[in-house]
Amino acid sequence: MSVSTKPASGFRDFLPADTARREYVFQIIEEVYQSYGFERLDTPCVERLDTLMGKYGEEGDQLIFKILQRGEKLQRALESESPSDTDLADMGLRYDLTVPLARVYAQNRNSLPRYFKRYQIAPVWRADRPQRGRFREFVQCDVDVVGSKSMTVEAEVTAALAQILKRLEFQGFRIHLNHRGVLRALISVSGIGADKETDALVAIDKLDKVGIDGVQKELDERGISAASSATLLGILSKFKNPSDAEFSNENTLSLLEEHLGSDEDGRQALSELSELLSLAKSGPAAASLKLDPFLARGLSYYTGPIFEIRSDDFSGSLGGGGRYDGLIGMFMKEDVPACGFSLGVERILVLLEERQQLQIPSANADVMVALWDADSAPECIKLAHELRASSLRVDIYNDFDKYKKQFAYADSRNIPFVAILGPNELANSVVSVKNLKTGEQSEVARREVAAFIKG
Amino acid sequence: MSVSTKPASGFRDFLPADTARREYVFQIIEEVYQSYGFERLDTPCVERLDTLMGKYGEEGDQLIFKILQRGEKLQRALESESPSDTDLADMGLRYDLTVPLARVYAQNRNSLPRYFKRYQIAPVWRADRPQRGRFREFVQCDVDVVGSKSMTVEAEVTAALAQILKRLEFQGFRIHLNHRGVLRALISVSGIGADKETDALVAIDKLDKVGIDGVQKELDERGISAASSATLLGILSKFKNPSDAEFSNENTLSLLEEHLGSDEDGRQALSELSELLSLAKSGPAAASLKLDPFLARGLSYYTGPIFEIRSDDFSGSLGGGGRYDGLIGMFMKEDVPACGFSLGVERILVLLEERQQLQIPSANADVMVALWDADSAPECIKLAHELRASSLRVDIYNDFDKYKKQFAYADSRNIPFVAILGPNELANSVVSVKNLKTGEQSEVARREVAAFIKG
Known part of the structure; x- marks a missing residue:
């Protein structure tokens, strides 16, 4: 038999022992989300290509799995001169659960409640080069609130996440917290123009990996003046490698206040962060929220607070999210405020297995x-x-x-x-x-x- | 905004009120499957195209959603002369859950138990023309046993299905039951050669829709001799429109025995059906199993008993299945016996909603x-x-x-x-x-x- 019996490259089969653990974890996540009043939404795995394209930046668009046209339409596409992939394909596999949410919200606005609080636990697909621990099909666990600008939304979302990680017996995780307004203000008070804002953001986002010198180099390459990068890095370096005790959230806030207080965006951002910390104070996320002026997060659609789960005992993040008050406006005539988080459950599952954490009830017969x-x-x-x-x-x-x-x-x-x-x-x-x-x-x-x- | 916010044609969004009902029904199905010792398998939504192609007949192959090649490979495919869809695509969305099961079994044979009893509740995709009630993405609930030729397998599978329908408060459904060996024997004793067996099967399969005359015409068109079709239809007409009381399963069996007893395939098939009826006698399916010599079922991979769920108060079927002792052999060097059933849960959900059946627990906050x-x-x-x-x-x-x-x-x-x-x-x-x-x-x-x- 010449047919391979392996799954396609980057895809996985889950045998019963795996599915038992996975379903158990999904169920805990679902229970916690439901206990916060979130309700389940299901959207199709396949979306129209024009729904997906142009939402994730150029790199993201490249990673969308596209579905071949069929019949006459395919023939017509092939007859045209040098057809592109968007001529040959009409639909694609969803790349995340946020853009489909925005589309669904725009489509059903009139029948949805003022606050649309939904969760979705479902696979997404990325045409990435497969490598150890990176798959082309993986499950995301998303929770989002559409319809309010209030920081109570951020407080609830981060609390739900912390509660999930506690139920899964994770220790010592931190929810890193920053605000796009803090980053915008940092860039502005450093004298970097709005046209170079994205360049500066991309550079700051790499601080963790490449250090101050690396960021300096990146800023140079992106044509940001020496004076501006010196100011920007001067501020950022005040937060670099501080001992935890010295850099409480209060200290970080006042240091930011000192440098950004002259900027309106900065003042607004700091007041929102301060409000969020106060709302979260007595909840499950209280001890985990950690202000981090370096956190930038790649996706361009974030507008307000942004967060990411990290821990010392694993590299990378267990998920991230933030406020994206502009995304839904790409699908309808007005902006609608929204904020959410995507939990990287595949990573959590790998860690749980490595640590042999959790007593999973037997899936076998009695x-x-x-x-x-x-x-x-x-x-x-x-x-x-x-x-x-x-x-x-x-x-x-x-x-x-x-x-x-x-x-x-x-x-x-x-x-x-x-x-x-x-x-x-x-x-x-x-x-x-x-x-x-x-x-x-x-x-x-x-x-x-x-x-x-x-x- | 010019971007449509509708899902792609033939695809559906499920808002929270829908997902609550769907999840409730999926959970009942899962509970019953688990109570029969079935364990959950999850396979990727995407399969290599060569895993999928050639398993569903020509018509089925046409309905597979194919995923466009990427990068250089796409360029190379486009540069070749008149590239076909299988040149342009390397993977596809799964068309059912049975072929992936066969692939997984062949791949993991050595680590799987002697009897692999698995269920899978998951979406499948078909590039059909969308129409009322027919979607391009829909959930199937499959249950299969790989590794035994025993009729206890058929007894357990049909019992589990009947139990699910009872828990969902369906009344008066029937599990139509036939055997490919009965059909083969019917064709053989009618003097139709093995080369025309598929043609005759396709014709018989249409009896319900086109009547005896329609089947006669179909047999003529497919080049089956007048004498043979007269014999075949002569036998089949003995079972047409009988009153239920007259045509108990026992009567059907003895009538078949009378006509097919001279054929070895026929004797073996009748003995298996008889054994199955005896094993099912005291279980949840007992009152629902209905021998039906007309049932043919389209898929070519069935080899033994075949079944289909029907009821007077809806047209079409709620699912079907059967024994397919040859399919897994398409993926490995030896044949492995297998039997399963696929429950058409989307149809069940529509019927439950129409009848406002089931008290679904509220998904809302307390x-x-x-x-x-x-x-x-x-x-x-x-x-x-x-x-x-x-x-x-x-x-x-x-x-x-x-x-x-x-x-x-x-x-x-x-x-x-x-x-x-x-x-x-x-x-x-x-x-x-x-x-x-x-x-x-x-x-x-x-x-x-x-x-x-x-x-």
């Missing part, structure tokens, strides 16, 4: 019914139905093999009990129940088998 | 915390966290509006209670709780609010 021969098989199947009626998960063995072989099979499946109803048991109106942990075999009255197994 | 002003907001958020810690689902209102407006909002969201913690309440160490059903407002000690709401 009992297996053995088979002896064709004559007794119908009664064995009937017994299985009886036990299911008592809320047990019941597997049956499907062929007529020696009991020893059947016990070994059940044991290999981690099924704790085997129920036997052969000719002897039928003659005596009992069921033999084998406990595979103790090896003990007991004769039990048929109507008492379920209770016996439940212990 | 209580909404109102906001008064910036000073009291942190304490309101804290109250929300306290109530969540008591396992309540708690929404908060996000802006500072008049309470009357906030009550109206909560009421429109079907949230039964509003908790108020304004300056007065804070001064008196109480919380005001408004019951929106009765209109009654009560002052409650803060630590008793959760208990008060839970009633």
